Amino acid sequence: MSKPKVATDWLCGCAGCHMSLLDIDERILQVVELVDLRATPITDLKEPDKDGVTVGILEGGINNTYNEEVAKRMRERCKILVALGDCAVFGGVPAMRNFCGVDAALKRAYIDTESTDSEGIIPSDPELATMTRVRAVHEVVPVDLHIPGCPPDADVIFYALAELAQGRIPDIKGEKLHWH
């Protein structure tokens, strides 16, 4: 039996959940023994295999049309989709912008910021993705497993990966469950 393939990607987050993944330290060797680590932001391969992976992991919420695409592609190409971290699960810190709306947030960031000169302009290149309300991943595509935490503990990530690698859905509860 071949090893299950795992792909990850990050959306509107801070990369902290991937850092926490790396915090499993030497246990990553055990993970690599159990799974075939494919496309991730920290490996060379950047897109999940066209012929599909077993587990897809997304960090971060969905804040623009590009993130939507990435999330949908991951959903299409994986069997089990995991939302990793508070941003993927709830929207997280970026979701604070939902309280004021995209326009006000852009204005604050590109025009009103103290470090911006009087010429401040909001980027409007047509190549840029359109910004949206920040959403949890499960608002856009169905999610099979939520692992909240800001970031989730390395131990929890290791536990979840180990379970998934062995074909089980991890049970995130008790000590393993926290949202902050």
Place this chain on the structure above:
Amino acid sequence: MIKLTIDGKPVEVQDGTTVLEAAEAADVFVPTLCHHPQLTPYGGCRLCMVEVEGARTLQPSCTLPATDGMVVTTTSEKVLKARKFVLTLIFSERNHFCMYCQVSGGDCELQNRAYDEGMTHWDLQPNWQPYEVDASHPFMVLDNNRCILCRRCVRACGELVGNDTLGFEERGANSFLVADYDVPLGESTCISCGTCVQICPTGALIDRQSAYQGKETDVEHHVGVCTECSVGCTRDVLTRDNRLVRIEGEWAAPLNQGLLCEYGRFLPLEDERARLLTPLVRKDGSLKAATWDEAIEAAAEGLGKGRGLAALASTRLPAEDLAVFKSLFADKLDAEIVTSLEEGAATASLAALAEKLGKPFESSLDVLKDTDAVLSLELDLVDEHQVAGFFVKRQIQDGTKLFVAGEKDNALAEKAKALLTLKPGEEAAFLEMLLIALENGAEDVALTKAIEALKSAEKPVIVYGETFAANADEKTLETLLKVADKLDAALVGVKGQANSMAAAQLGLEAPFKANGYKSAVVALGDEAPSQRLVKALEEVPFVVAMAAYGSQITGNANVVLPVTMWAEQSGSYLSLDGRLQTAEKALDAPDGVLTSLETLLKVAEAMSVEPNQDWKTSLMDRVPTVEIQEA
């Protein structure tokens, strides 16, 4: 007795027990949010729903009375599904983003309940409508984004404190927590007792002093007694890294049951007076830093013994300290006068009466919690001894009739059925009039109303304050006893500061007047001295001040001995109704600062005397006005 089964466990409870209480008795955990043991069950959050055999729908265990033969299930799939549904709805209603909330990580009941149910995410997202945060209040912040509309604060404000500041406007999905008629909290009728903050299950009401500074997991608890007045509320002092973080009421406390007032909860953390950290001795006209040995030596030398020596102690000091103070200066050093800074104003005449009667005549404060008519004599329980005032205020909506005798500017009078005019100095005449009216009726409308209500009451209480006690002579008090006897009313004497009653028991009650004293020792502890005291001590050539904070007195003193403040010492306090309680030390004192007790013992040693340290016996030596009970 009622016998029922909860999750297969048989349990037997008293009639009138709710299913939730029965579950607790059976050691079955049922999650709750809107429920609080000090409040009337409400049944709003619907988290405590259980399955009852034969019932059409799930039932709220918090309001459902247990009945004989009931079969209750708390863990069926139906129940678990309902719990998750309720939590999902709550999370979706406002903006519960745990990562930005100060109570996240153990202090939030909502989050804890979600963890219990293994919720990894919310099926319904929040509505993203932001609500303005109300930070207008000096001590607390109201954030409606985090409100779960459980009404615990509203019910506490009404049911426990009787202030009714918090309420709900609108209905349905527009229901909204507001102060008064939707004014900023800081401009409302809020009296800053902080009960709402303490009872809030989420981060909707937080206190500014401790916000983001100490989660439950970071702090240490020290159960103690509030030293701000003589009610003697039990309070919990929270510290972190030897710093005060927050003060909370003890829900389990028999008297105050979680309540505190502004003075007990918030103001102690606002103390900005300059702390004294080293002994000072006056040399060549100015105070200079000295070692403890030098300062004690200078104090012992300057104070002398016998006539000409005056000794004054704060009634905020622990009973242990007061007893040693009394023994040292009165018994060992024969000081001309040994008294408290209150000079017995609130206690002397009452103590004399108790001695004459040979037995206590006052009652416990608990009588104020369950009374149907109250007569208040020269006392404003809205302004002082506030927690005792809460007991009265909260019963008024249930029909307790309050009559206030005193001068017009009495805030309690606003809640009264009638205001009876009583000017200081006219106490005797007033009580005579009352006595006559009790027998023969009265012409005055207000008085008639009061007399009738008190007469027909089942549990009337007469409560009086310091002004009354200070002005009442023996005859007046005897008339008071007659009135109380006629009405079968309980008497409650509201005294002065934390150990006012202890000082009375020790006989520290002589009036202090400038009398050509040669030396004086004043044990201020953490008390802020009155101008009258400052003036009186200016006449005394040699003054030793034992104080935690700098003041005019320490500035003028010849020797200043730096002592601990309330949180840095353990000690006992005798409340106005005779409850003897002990406070734990919450903070380590700064280096070079000693407790007042240690300081007194050092002085004694320097003067080669040994004061009696058996404080408890000294306290019991005198017939008290109210029975003393050790808590």
Place this chain on the structure above:
Amino acid sequence: MKAIRSMVLVSGDQDSLDHGAMDVFTTLQQQLSEFGLEEEISVSMVSDVSKPGLDPMVLVYPDAVIYGPVKPEDVHNIVEEHLYKGRVVATKQVSPYDLTGRVAWLSARKGTLPAENRIVLKNVGLIDPESIDDYIINEGYEALGQVLKEMTPEETIAEIKASGLRGRGGAGFPTGLKWQFVSGAKGEKKYVICNADESEPGTFKDRLVLEGDPHAIIEAMMIAAYAVGANEGYVYIRGEYGLAISRMKKAIEQAKAYGLLGEDIFGTGFDFELHIHAGAGAYICGEETALIESIEGNRGEPRPRPPYPTNAGLWQKPTLVNNVETLANIPAIIRNGAAWYKAIGTPSSPGTKVYTILGNVNVTGLIEVPMGITLREVIAIYSKGMKNGATFKLAQTGGSSGSIIPASLQDTPMDFDSFSKAGVSLGSGALLICNEDVCVVDLAKVLLNFFQSESCGKCNPCRIGNKRSFETLSNISEGVGTLQDLEDLQMLSDQLYQLSNCGLGQTAGSPLRDILAHFRAEVEAHIKLKVCPAGVCPMSGQRAYQID
């Protein structure tokens, strides 16, 4: 009482009198005898049915034709053409729409009256509601006298129990049993409350009873009070019902003046004091425990149950709360006996039911018919069929406890048990009859919008659940719904029923349940095909309730 063929009423209020009503009245009497009709047609004066510009008015029953303004010289023509020859004088006829709320409901009902069976509405529109004498002449206060003088409280309760009367507020609880509970509850002081906070959408039956026959409610409350051992009562009237409140006030004053209300009534030692409490616009105060809270001066929020009001109601005293329509049956039951009442309607739901008919039918308004008739009969006979010959799609039975009745149930007898068996409910007695131009998603949305704004906000499922249901329905009607939404709606409906504190929340989800059970294909069309089959929903593809 002799049989008459027709009854003619002349408006006798001050305005009508100023405009010659008395002349019209005497001319009528004279003309009737000229035509030899005085034996078969009665003529009398009533007040307060006129309208400025139309008075004096002449009302002809059972034809329910209204004429106005009528001058003495018009009378001959009316008597000859209408009363003698049976031809309505169209030139003098008044449009029913000019007379909303009082007699207009009768005007279009020509010929249907005899089929009705009037107990609750016996006097409504026929007597002067501001005249206690009119009430007394029409058997008023007879039942009270009978109860106080000839019956014990136990016998009174037994009579009501035997009649099989069930509460008309929506739940259908046996009235006699409720009385027995209050009677048996411990306590010296007890209260009787008439729930007249009629606020269910589309329902106005109680208003017409209060406005048209207030003394019947007073009499019934006194009978109830005597039976359960109460001596104080409240009529809790919806605040918007200004006329009902003023009529009831007047009625209480009149009853007091006649010694029918107060102390030692009929010299029997029975005392009764009656207050009016006007609501302040909250639907939820129609829920009996919220109503009690409201009388006590608190926020109108339902209490937890148990304890039930029968044991601990107003001021924690045993309290009987009955709906207006329920009470209006009481005097008739006492006068005619339980057996008479039990013979009307169906065995398990005796008596009549007052329905307010609205919607896409030819005749709308109020009818009182025996329990157990079918929706098909109501539409065909009383409503004269669907408007423009349209096809009947569904009926909504009114209020939070009402149901959406599909056409497949139109032959189910309308009584408590038959409906309950079919999984639907009579609700408040409104019959909103809809043709196929009505979209079930839209209908449910309207209902849920009502519930979300009328929930008291106390319990989470109702406060938040109704809002979520409304938002989900809105999304479906905007064309952005998902199949997951259907599961969510089903869950919301189920959980609202399981978890809510009071009847509002428990039944607020029933429109969701009903449309999913009976009209699932239509709802799914909104989601799968992005089409509203009835062409009502906007289907704009824009989410109504999300910020993007």
